[in-house]
Amino acid sequence: xxxxxxxxxxxxxxxxxxxxxxxxxxxxxxxxxxxxxxxxxxxxxxxxxxxxxxxxxxxxxxxxxxxxxxxxxxxxxxxxxxxxxxxxxxxxxxxxxxxxxxxxxxxxxxxxxxxxxxxxxxxxxxxxxxxxxxxxxxxxxxxxxxxxxxxxxxxxxxxxxxxxxxxxxxxxxxxxxxxxxxxxxxxxxxxxxxxxxxxxxxxxxxxxxxxxxxxxxxxxxxxxxxxxxxxxxxxxxxxxxxxxxxxxxxxxxxxxxxxxxxxxxxxxxxxxxxxxxxxxxxxxxxxxxxxxxxxxxxxxxxxxxxxxxxxxxxxxxxxxxxxxxxxxxxxxxxxxxxxxxxxxxxxxxxxxxxxxxxxxxxxxxxxxxxxxxxxxxxxxxxxxxxxxxxxxxxxxxxxxxxxxxxx
Amino acid sequence: xxxxxxxxxxxxxxxxxxxxxxxxxxxxxxxxxxxxxxxxxxxxxxxxxxxxxxxxxxxxxxxxxxxxxxxxxxxxxxxxxxxxxxxxxxxxxxxxxxxxxxxxxxxxxxxxxxxxxxxxxxxxxxxxxxxxxxxxxxxxxxxxxxxxxxxxxxxxxxxxxxxxxxxxxxxxxxxxxxxxxxxxxxxxxxxxxxxxxxxxxxxxxxxxxxxxxxxxxxxxxxxxxxxxxxxxxxxxxxxxxxxxxxxxxxxxxxxxxxxxxxxxxxxxxxxxxxxxxxxxxxxxxxxxxxxxxxxxxxxxxxxxxxxxxxxxxxxxxxxxxxxxxxxxxxxxxxxxxxxxxxxxxxxxxxxxxxxxxxxxxxxxxxxxxxxxxxxxxxxxxxxxxxxxxxxxxxxxxxxxxxxxxxx
Numbered sequence: 001x002x003x004x005x006x007x008x009x010x011x012x013x014x015x016x017x018x019x020x021x022x023x024x025x026x027x028x029x030x031x032x033x034x035x036x037x038x039x040x041x042x043x044x045x046x047x048x049x050x051x052x053x054x055x056x057x058x059x060x061x062x063x064x065x066x067x068x069x070x071x072x073x074x075x076x077x078x079x080x081x082x083x084x085x086x087x088x089x090x091x092x093x094x095x096x097x098x099x100x101x102x103x104x105x106x107x108x109x110x111x112x113x114x115x116x117x118x119x120x121x122x123x124x125x126x127x128x129x130x131x132x133x134x135x136x137x138x139x140x141x142x143x144x145x146x147x148x149x150x151x152x153x154x155x156x157x158x159x160x161x162x163x164x165x166x167x168x169x170x171x172x173x174x175x176x177x178x179x180x181x182x183x184x185x186x187x188x189x190x191x192x193x194x195x196x197x198x199x200x201x202x203x204x205x206x207x208x209x210x211x212x213x214x215x216x217x218x219x220x221x222x223x224x225x226x227x228x229x230x231x232x233x234x235x236x237x238x239x240x241x242x243x244x245x246x247x248x249x250x251x252x253x254x255x256x257x258x259x260x261x262x263x264x265x266x267x268x269x270x271x272x273x274x275x276x277x278x279x280x281x282x283x284x285x286x287x288x289x290x291x292x293x294x295x296x297x298x299x300x301x302x303x304x305x306x307x308x309x310x311x312x313x314x315x316x317x318x319x320x321x322x323x324x325x326x327x328x329x330x331x332x333x334x335x336x337x338x339x340x341x342x343x344x345x346x347x348x349x350x351x352x353x354x355x356x357x358x359x360x361x362x363x364x365x366x367x368x369x370x371x372x373x374x375x376x377x378x379x380x381x382x383x384x385x386x387x388x389x390x391x392x393x394x395x396x397x398x399x400x401x402x403x404x405x406x407x
Numbered sequence: 408x409x410x411x412x413x414x415x416x417x418x419x420x421x422x423x424x425x426x427x428x429x430x431x432x433x434x435x436x437x438x439x440x441x442x443x444x445x446x447x448x449x450x451x452x453x454x455x456x457x458x459x460x461x462x463x464x465x466x467x468x469x470x471x472x473x474x475x476x477x478x479x480x481x482x483x484x485x486x487x488x489x490x491x492x493x494x495x496x497x498x499x500x501x502x503x504x505x506x507x508x509x510x511x512x513x514x515x516x517x518x519x520x521x522x523x524x525x526x527x528x529x530x531x532x533x534x535x536x537x538x539x540x541x542x543x544x545x546x547x548x549x550x551x552x553x554x555x556x557x558x559x560x561x562x563x564x565x566x567x568x569x570x571x572x573x574x575x576x577x578x579x580x581x582x583x584x585x586x587x588x589x590x591x592x593x594x595x596x597x598x599x600x601x602x603x604x605x606x607x608x609x610x611x612x613x614x615x616x617x618x619x620x621x622x623x624x625x626x627x628x629x630x631x632x633x634x635x636x637x638x639x640x641x642x643x644x645x646x647x648x649x650x651x652x653x654x655x656x657x658x659x660x661x662x663x664x665x666x667x668x669x670x671x672x673x674x675x676x677x678x679x680x681x682x683x684x685x686x687x688x689x690x691x692x693x694x695x696x697x698x699x700x701x702x703x704x705x706x707x708x709x710x711x712x713x714x715x716x717x718x719x720x721x722x723x724x725x726x727x728x729x730x731x732x733x734x735x736x737x738x739x740x741x742x743x744x745x746x747x748x749x750x751x752x753x754x755x756x757x758x759x760x761x762x763x764x765x766x767x768x769x770x771x772x773x774x775x776x777x778x779x780x781x782x783x784x785x786x787x788x789x790x791x792x793x794x795x796x797x798x799x800x801x802x803x804x805x806x807x808x809x810x811x812x813x814x
Contacts, residue, residue: 031773034463038774061789065812066410067797068804069417072813085813086408095814233814319584348771351811353804355789375774385791 007393008371010287010403012246020249020294020395021333022080025321026073026312027344029061029302029356029375030314035347041302042357042374049325050318053232054338054373058365060374061134061355062391070353075264075342077389081207081243081296090237090266091177091385097166098262104237104407109169109176109205111234115140115226116163122189122228126180128163129226136322140228141165141227143219145330150212163226178209182230187339193234206406207233228243243294247392248401252288254281256300264296278320289331303351306344314346337391337396338373362398401404414800416812418655427656427701427802428692428740429487432728433480433667434710434751436468436763436782437721441750442754448709449720449764449781456732457725460743461780465772468762468782469798471749477760483748484670486651488703492814494534498584498642504573505669508563509645516560516576516583516612518641522633523570529596529635534589535570536633543711547633548572550626557619570633576615582608582643583615589637598640607615608643616648621744633656650674650701652800657807659695661688662705683729689734696738710758713751742769742805744798745780769805 001009004387030040065069065086074095075085093110102108115137117126128132132140141159144167146153153171160166177196183189193209195202209231220227243251245268253264254272272288275281278299285295301317328336339358342351359377370377383394396402408416409652437447468509471478471486472493480494482500500517511517522532522544539547548566551574555562559580590596600616602609616638627634650658652675660671661679668678681697682688685706693700708724735743746765749758764785777784790801803809 031771033770033773033775038463038776061791066413066800067793068800068809069413070804070809070811072811075813086410086413087409090813345771345773351800353809354769354773355791375773376787379775379789379791381789386795390639 007402008404012132012401014248014401016294017334018293018399019333020199020335021236021297021328021337022295022395023297023299023336023338024077025079025299025302025318025338025340025349027306027338027342029343029345029354030306030353031343031345031347031354033347033376035372036311041311041318041346044311044316045315045322046324047318047373049322050338050373051371053338053361054359054377055371056365056367056374057359057361058383059357059368059370059373059378059381061378061385062339062358063355063385064091064388064390066352070264070351071342072351073222073259073341076388077260080339080341080391081267082247082389082392084329084389088238088240090238092233093166093176093235094237095259096160096233097158098166098266099259100160100166101262102156102158102168103150103167104149104168104262106237106239107172109174109178109208109234109236111231112165113165113167113229114163114229114230115165115224116230117191118228124183124190124228124230124359127235128224131162132226134159134161136226137163137165138148140220140223145217145345146219147212148167150208152276153208155212163267167212167231169205169212174205174208176205176234176260178202178206178234180214180230180232180234182232182326186349190228190230193231194303203297205236232366237266239280244268247396249294251294252292252295253296253298254284255300256281257300259300260298262301262319263303269296278324279327282324285328286331295333302340303344306346308350309346311346314400335360335395337395339391358391360394360398365398411695414809417713417812419806419808419810420501421655421700424741424808425808426696426709426740427742428704428735428744429483429702429802430704430706430745432706432712432725432745432747434749434758435608435665435678435747436750436752436759436761437713438750438754439782440505440754440762443718447782448718448725448746448753451718452722452725452729453518454725454729456593456729457745457776457780460768461766461784462747462778463772463774464766464780465790466764466766466775466777466780466785466788468785468792469746469765469795470762470792471795473737475760477758478749479758480748481664481670484667487798489654489796489799490647490674490675491796495645496649498647499640500573500642501644502666503567503640504565504575504662505673506666507567507573508665508669508771509563509565509573509575511575511669512577512578513646514581514646516585516609518574518616518639520574520636520638521570522572524632525597525635530634531590531593531595531637533632534593534637538569539633541568543633544570544572547627551623553626554619554622557615559623560673562619574619574638576612580608581612581615582606583612583641585609585613585641587637587639587641588616588620589639591611592594597635597637600638612643631671644673647674651675653686654803656701657699658701658703659699660703660705661674661691662707663688664705667705667707676703676795681768685731686734690730692735693738702740709747710751713753714756716753716756718753742767742802746798746801758805765790765798767801767805772805
């Protein structure tokens, strides 16, 4: 028997109090180096509430994808949600579209786009068009959006920050990935896009993108400095089995940033909108307590502080989470997992491959007799190091959702 | 996507300062038992330089092949070099040939041989011919080497210590493995060798070996006590993808003993010859610093002391390595991994399956806040227990050689 079938065959029914909560402190894992006095933000932070949880929790570390591999947010979260990130690749364009809050449908082909400057011969002279203001970007996107359809495809354009935007091509049967139109260096013309895989859907998508270019470039030809645009990471939204289908749990997603709500929506989680702070996110959980079996709650600030190399701010975000925790405890989930989608070490100012710390707290998690939730403590926990995608199985086991295997 | 493809697709270019160094203390891992006052040699040794590294390193333990499996030097090193030892079996004859410094080519069929005593009926009466002196062995090998060719195959004979020697059969299309001619007990005759797999190359090799026997035995029939010889582990050198091809790293191998240089050469590492001590090995690294991306440095003494059950000598070799370490630090590699190819516990006087300790030191390894490189400390490290063959991936990640996966 395959392991997946085993889990399916042993699945017991949910009970009304079976609430699982995955609290993701994005990029929480860190490294202790001499410049941080060999402390990590989790170690430096004052976290009385997390400490209380830690004392009665099982701990470990998780490899998000494979040893030494640094994941983006897409693979990082798919792993947390119980999917092998190598089975379901989510392209850059798709992630960007989700980040701008576009409601993608399976099959949509999305491209990360940015305005650029072309000279009179059509040579790219500035790949970022002098990083134009967001307001200019919005005006230009509106001009391009005069194109509503290309061939059979609906065209959806959404401005981002500065010179960045997203284009989505929506039609039955389109596929990605396509090659970039971005030549990735200045002094060369925009490239024709091509199918990056052998598939008629991808060839069709490439033709539509090239037709779009032919019609769109004249619309902004007179603009300056943004008289062209480049596409990267052109990919389609893959069809992924839904979380409910796969794990039998009705899931709600609480996040401030659109990308994380989008990632949750990819696997059919319900987006619970309208929160703008950690406190509000936790309150939203309370309000929705009766409506879902599983809650994904996403905190972005830890990752942003890591990316900025800001130790004190990462500490501050952790402490903010800690202060808000009593809100969650008003209706304590049966199983609470606290972790990240990957590490974002302050000294590296980027995502990393270092396995992220995780703790699971439930009435039957047991205690690893460790007093705080830190990197070095999780090294000594009862869960060892395991693949992120197995976290959901531990959470379900803690919730009593699996029968015994064999007599 | 497969994991191997993932690593390939994310590979970033080497930089000139990207130096990876694998320092193998052969058989370093040990076990704490009552007769060693529950200390291991790593614990008992005074190692101020290793301690300094340890304080800023990530630690763990590695399973060389599979749980409970004790590896020989071949599988042990293939794992460290990033190859699954189960995918590339290197026969005993091949290892022995490498150990005697024979420059093998892919396809060579090599046999581990030893002189024996036969009675007048051709029955083996002493499988080791009374362990004749090496000088006698050399004279006998010269007699056998009067045979330069058998059929299409070139014959290469090289004496070892005491009664041991190696025979290599070199010709296009030959294959192993073959069955042993050694009956493995006295009182029976030498056995005909046969193909141990269904392959025409192996049948052809078996015929050549049997023909060799028919011509070789008469050459030493009058000798005493060594008037016969037995063959074991007859195998061909497998074709293994080169280290450079597989990992994009130009590698140099520094070892005192021929077998380890031979194992490195199997995967295309450049042998850097002429070193006779740990100090000289480390100095050779300094001299070759600019010429390679990856250095394999092999220390044999730890394993020999383990095999001899000599606790104090194992401690002494570790301390010798520690005293020489400042030489390496004159041009510190970006990533330094210290480990063994397996454990050789003093109380067992043999290789063992116990996962060997490993530490990885780099500017981004992070510190596990452990003060020494010992078995019990590595049990608490951030790397957990992993397969040896993943070590190269962690080393490459520490060197910044992988791009982020997904957005």
